[in-house]
Amino acid sequence: MSTAKTSLITCQQCGRRIMVRPADVQRGSIVCSHTGCGATNLLATAFQYDPAIVQGLPGFGELRHSVSPDLAYPLRFGANVIGTGDTAQVRVERYLHEGRCYISRRHCTLTVTFDTWSGRLRYQLQDGAADPTTQASMPSLNGTQVNGSALRPSEQIDVTGDDILTLGGVDAFRLVPYTINPAMLATYRVELDYNPDRTQ
Ligand SMILES: [Zn+2]
Incomplete structure (x- = not known):
């Protein structure tokens, strides 16, 4: 169930927002693009339960x-x-x-x-x-x-x-x-x- 949408996460190191693309999700990580940071942020999979x-x-x-x-x-x-x-x-x-x-x-x-x-x-x-x-x-x-x-x-x-x-x-x-x-x-x-x- 992957969706071809971009979304935003907050960098775990610098706290600024990073754009996440489907390719980043597939790789499972994204490198922060902000100047002076460059931290690797893991995109951990998560799950929920259907309230039905x-x-x-x-x-x-x-x-x-x-x-x-x-x-x-x-x-x-x-x-x-x-x-x-x-x-x-x-x-x-x-x-x-x-x-x-x-x-x-x-x-x-x-x-x-x-x-x-x-x-x-x-x-x-x-x-x-x-x-x-x-x-x-x-x-x-x-x-x-x-x-x-x-x-x-x-x-x-x-x-x-x-x-x-x-x-x-x-x-x-x-x-x-x-x-x-x-x-x-x-x-x-x-x-x-x-x-x-x-x-x-
Ligand atoms: Zn950062």
């Missing part, structure tokens, strides 16, 4: 309450509002502690995306949720903690299977991420010609 893979996945992971780990709350691709209300995508039980529930109706948002560079699902958590009508961000009443640290308003952090998500300071959940089968992932690998300036 998510359409064929059987699941996107789940949350398990620390006290009742047999009860799994499945996640979906995209935004998962977690809470006790009927507009939450992940509707959890009203866990009572001395008669009181600390989880809001729309408590926090766990967003599942596909990282095309690593081929893994990515999980990002933030406190509160967008109001279904106004789309305004509404924080939870009692806050959201990851491994004991409270999330700040509008802060969004990556969470993994080792992290403990605590809703309202009381109810702890563990994320069980979905791991994509490596053999399946390999079939969605997309080779790139070389590694141009990419910004992540």
Whole structure:
């Protein structure tokens, strides 16, 4: 899959832009043309994964309450509002502690995306949720903690299977991420010609 196009890379030595032609890509390297530099820049091949893979996945992971780990709350691709209300995508039980529930109706948002560079699902958590009508961000009443640290308003952090998500300071959940089968992932690998300036 080679494309007969020119493109620009940044010289690894002098930091100036160099024009890359198809012949340079075939050779796998390019010598910097800028005066006083002349550095050889390697054009490393790279690959990505086709995000269409998510359409064929059987699941996107789940949350398990620390006290009742047999009860799994499945996640979906995209935004998962977690809470006790009927507009939450992940509707959890009203866990009572001395008669009181600390989880809001729309408590926090766990967003599942596909990282095309690593081929893994990515999980990002933030406190509160967008109001279904106004789309305004509404924080939870009692806050959201990851491994004991409270999330700040509008802060969004990556969470993994080792992290403990605590809703309202009381109810702890563990994320069980979905791991994509490596053999399946390999079939969605997309080779790139070389590694141009990419910004992540
Ligand atoms: Zn240079």
